[in-house]
Amino acid sequence: xxxxxxxxxxxxxxxxxxxxxxxxxxxxxxxxxxxxxxxxxxxxxxxxxxxxxxxxxxxxxxxxxxxxxxxxxxxxxxxxxxxxxxxxxxxxxxxxxxxxxxxxxxxxxxxxxxxxxxxxxxxxxxxxxxxxxxxxxxxxxxxxxxxxxxxxxxxxxxxxxxxxxxxxxxxxxxxxxxxxxxxxxxxxxxxxxxxxxxxxxxxxxxxxxxxxxxxxxxxxxxxxxxxxxxxxxxxxxxxxxxxxxxxxxxxxxxxxxxxxxxxxxxxxxxxxxxxxxxxxxxxxxxxxxxxxxxxxxxxxxxxxx
Amino acid sequence: xxxxxxxxxxxxxxxxxxxxxxxxxxxxxxxxxxxxxxxxxxxxxxxxxxxxxxxxxxxxxxxxxxxxxxxxxxxxxxxxxxxxxxxxxxxxxxxxxxxxxxxxxxxxxxxxxxxxxxxxxxxxxxxxxxxxxxxxxxxxxxxxxxxxxxxxxxxxxxxxxxxxxxxxxxxxxxxxxxxxxxxxxxxxxxxxxxxxxxxxxxxxxxxxxxxxxxxxxxxxxxxxxxxxxxxxxxxxxxxxxxxxxxxxxxxxxxxxxxxxxxxxxxxxxxxxxxxxxxxxxxxxxxxxxxxxxxxxxxxxxxxxxxxxxxxxxxxxxxxxxxxxxxxxxxxxxxxxxxxxxxxxxxxxxxxxxxxxxxxxxxxxxxxxxxxxxxxxxxxxxxxxxxxxxxx
Numbered sequence: 001x002x003x004x005x006x007x008x009x010x011x012x013x014x015x016x017x018x019x020x021x022x023x024x025x026x027x028x029x030x031x032x033x034x035x036x037x038x039x040x041x042x043x044x045x046x047x048x049x050x051x052x053x054x055x056x057x058x059x060x061x062x063x064x065x066x067x068x069x070x071x072x073x074x075x076x077x078x079x080x081x082x083x084x085x086x087x088x089x090x091x092x093x094x095x096x097x098x099x100x101x102x103x104x105x106x107x108x109x110x111x112x113x114x115x116x117x118x119x120x121x122x123x124x125x126x127x128x129x130x131x132x133x134x135x136x137x138x139x140x141x142x143x144x145x146x147x148x149x150x151x152x153x154x155x156x157x158x159x160x161x162x163x164x165x166x167x168x169x170x171x172x173x174x175x176x177x178x179x180x181x182x183x184x185x186x187x188x189x190x191x192x193x194x195x196x197x198x199x200x201x202x203x204x205x206x207x208x209x210x211x212x213x214x215x216x217x218x219x220x221x222x223x224x225x226x227x228x229x230x231x232x233x234x235x236x237x238x239x240x241x242x243x244x245x246x247x248x249x250x251x252x253x254x255x256x257x258x259x260x261x262x263x264x265x266x267x268x269x270x271x272x273x274x275x276x277x278x279x280x281x282x283x284x285x286x287x288x289x290x291x292x293x294x295x296x297x298x299x300x301x302x303x304x305x
Numbered sequence: 306x307x308x309x310x311x312x313x314x315x316x317x318x319x320x321x322x323x324x325x326x327x328x329x330x331x332x333x334x335x336x337x338x339x340x341x342x343x344x345x346x347x348x349x350x351x352x353x354x355x356x357x358x359x360x361x362x363x364x365x366x367x368x369x370x371x372x373x374x375x376x377x378x379x380x381x382x383x384x385x386x387x388x389x390x391x392x393x394x395x396x397x398x399x400x401x402x403x404x405x406x407x408x409x410x411x412x413x414x415x416x417x418x419x420x421x422x423x424x425x426x427x428x429x430x431x432x433x434x435x436x437x438x439x440x441x442x443x444x445x446x447x448x449x450x451x452x453x454x455x456x457x458x459x460x461x462x463x464x465x466x467x468x469x470x471x472x473x474x475x476x477x478x479x480x481x482x483x484x485x486x487x488x489x490x491x492x493x494x495x496x497x498x499x500x501x502x503x504x505x506x507x508x509x510x511x512x513x514x515x516x517x518x519x520x521x522x523x524x525x526x527x528x529x530x531x532x533x534x535x536x537x538x539x540x541x542x543x544x545x546x547x548x549x550x551x552x553x554x555x556x557x558x559x560x561x562x563x564x565x566x567x568x569x570x571x572x573x574x575x576x577x578x579x580x581x582x583x584x585x586x587x588x589x590x591x592x593x594x595x596x597x598x599x600x601x602x603x604x605x606x607x608x609x610x611x612x613x614x615x616x617x618x619x620x621x622x623x624x625x626x627x628x629x630x631x632x633x634x635x636x637x638x639x640x641x642x643x644x645x646x647x648x649x650x651x652x653x654x655x656x657x658x659x660x661x662x663x664x665x666x667x668x669x670x671x672x673x674x675x676x677x678x679x680x681x682x683x684x685x686x687x688x689x690x691x692x693x694x695x696x
Contacts, residue, residue, distance in 0.1 A: 011529075014529075015529065015532055015533055018529075018533045019533055022533065136679070139679070140623070140672065140675040140676050140679050141671075141672050141675065142627050142630060142631065142671060142675070144630075144631065144634050144647075144650065145650065145668045145671055145672060148650065148653075148654055148657065148664055148668065149664075149668060151657065152657055152661055152664065156657065156658055156661075246635065247631060247634060247635055250635060251654065262635060262636075265637065
């Protein structure tokens with residue numbers, strides 16, 4: 001077990017290293033320096049800027065320098081905002097995105113798993129049909145379409161909820177629904193199909209034959225196995241939701257990480273793009289690792305050598 | 306006694322024995338593809354999806370040819386005109402006053418004729434006069450809702466609703482026909498769908514197939530590459546490719562980005578399939594007979610994994626369409642004057658309060674396309690693998 005964890009951790013670090021190096025070289029493959037602009041800079045200024053950001057060193061030196069910074073958790077300076085570091089953007093934006101993401105995850109879990117269970121237990125009845133209909137709609141319609149339509153109906157037409165910002169707690173409702181809609185529908189479908197499959201297994205019949213109550217059969221025996229595929233998907237979903245969906249942040253004008261990512265793209269702020277990408281990738285890889293570890297807890301059949 | 310339980314006497318009669326009849330099948334024989342088609346068409350949603358996709362293809366291919374408008378031509382006097390207008394009745398014609406307080410001469414049949422030329426603006430009285438067939442009419446915006454005053458000085462009280470016959474879905478903020486732009490957007494979405502399907506079918510299948518068949522360290526390394534590729538957000542690839550390819554309209558960047566990294570999911574699916582298939586006896590048989598690896602892969606393994614492959618493709622196509630719309634929506638996709646459903650949604654968002662109709666058409670188009678592909682995907686999955694039905 002501990003050997004497996006060590007092996008997985010080694011893999012994780014290797015993947016992260018590969019990603020950092022790849023993104024670094026991709027960024028430097030872009031023609032023209034970060035200071036190439038409409039108005040040409042005087043050569044002295046450009047030389048000074050290059051020296052300040054260590055751009056005149058060789059590529060390998062820059063890479064080693066950058067990776068050294070990464071080890072210390074330093075993502076480097078922002079090229080477009082003097083004095084700002086990429087860490088500042090993340091420190092500023094992540095709490096906002098993270099809080100929204102956390103609420104969304106709670107909403108998604110609280111809604112999707114019970115819905116999926118109800119749909120599976122009432123297979124073929126109206127509860128099932130209704131849940132599957134909602135889930136199909138949620139999986140099909142893009143989040144930005146849901147977001148804009150919700151905003152139009154609830155903010156402009158009915159005037160019940162604020163259209164942007166987090167000035168009141170009500171401001172969370174629309175972004176959470178728009179952001180979590182896809183994950184919720186997807187998880188509900190997955191939960192349903194996985195539970196349906198488990199309910200057809202022999203050991204469920206055995207449990208019923210023993211005379212267990214239906215509640216115990218479902219909760220103690222079926223759910224535990226049915227949750228495994230759901231947990232597999234949960235890792236990447238949690239990472240994606242916590243790091244923020246920038247389109248939702250853009251529509252509802254929320255000051256999260258997504259905002260910094262989009263502005264850094266339009267500003268061609270290379271170091272910020274690089275930093276936020278690496279932050280996102282790290283988050284994702286760590287989440288997948290955590291999920292893999294969770295498997296062992298929930299399913300004793302899985303053994304790692 | 307229940308009537309249905311009575312068996313009529315003629316059923317008890319002995320049947321004539323014949324050699325030929327004993328071998329006939331009661332059911333009509335169906336080939337595998339015929340069987341799939343039978344299951345597919347017995348699901349209304351799948352047929353609806355197929356119909357939707359067919360309609361969108363027609364719309365994209367022939368629409369722009371039939372449309373009297375061009376997708377990029379700007380008609381600045383007809384800006385932000387909704388598909389259904391509230392008009393004032395002026396004699397035999399109508400006058401529509403836009404949200405920018407510009408009166409427009411509208412014919413009885415709903416065709417837009419021209420914007421009225423302005424004569425004089427009186428800001429103190431909040432009234433502007435316009436030339437209507439040689440006589441002045443006044444737009445009074447001192448009151449809410451605004452009023453139109455005819456040449457004799459009377460308020461025009463008669464109003465009606467008329468459908469916009471010039472721009473069937475209305476015009477956007479630069480006076481471009483929304484319907485024509487929607488058609489061009491459909492072309493872009495279908496192009497993206499086609500590219501996504503193509504890369505998945507070629508790169509994804511071969512990559513996954515080779516990785517699984519080779520096994521061992523080759524498999525390990527190839528799958529780690531897939532892991533790395535799938536961890537970097539697609540957004541970043543598009544940005545990088547856009548910067549490297551200056552001066553293109555944006556669609557090329559999306560296509561190259563999709564083409565270079567969008568096959569990873571397919572590679573994983575194919576790998577999983579091939580891993581189980583390659584231990585089957587017929588593969589060992591082929592190997593013993595000296596079949597080359599390439600032939601085993603392309604003649605034996607991949608055709609047998611075709612079911613999950615087709616299902617994955619139909620599931621990946623809508624998400625490729627979504628990625629394009631999403632990229633265009635956040636301003637990374639196609640650049641103006643090219644139209645994409647994503648950019649149209651984004652443009653509409655700016656004026657959501659005043660011109661919501663601009664949002665509905667592209668949103669509906671995206672939703673219908675996604676529904677179409679998803680329904681077909683679901684139907685195909687059930688048809689190809691009945692075990693998975695309803696999952």
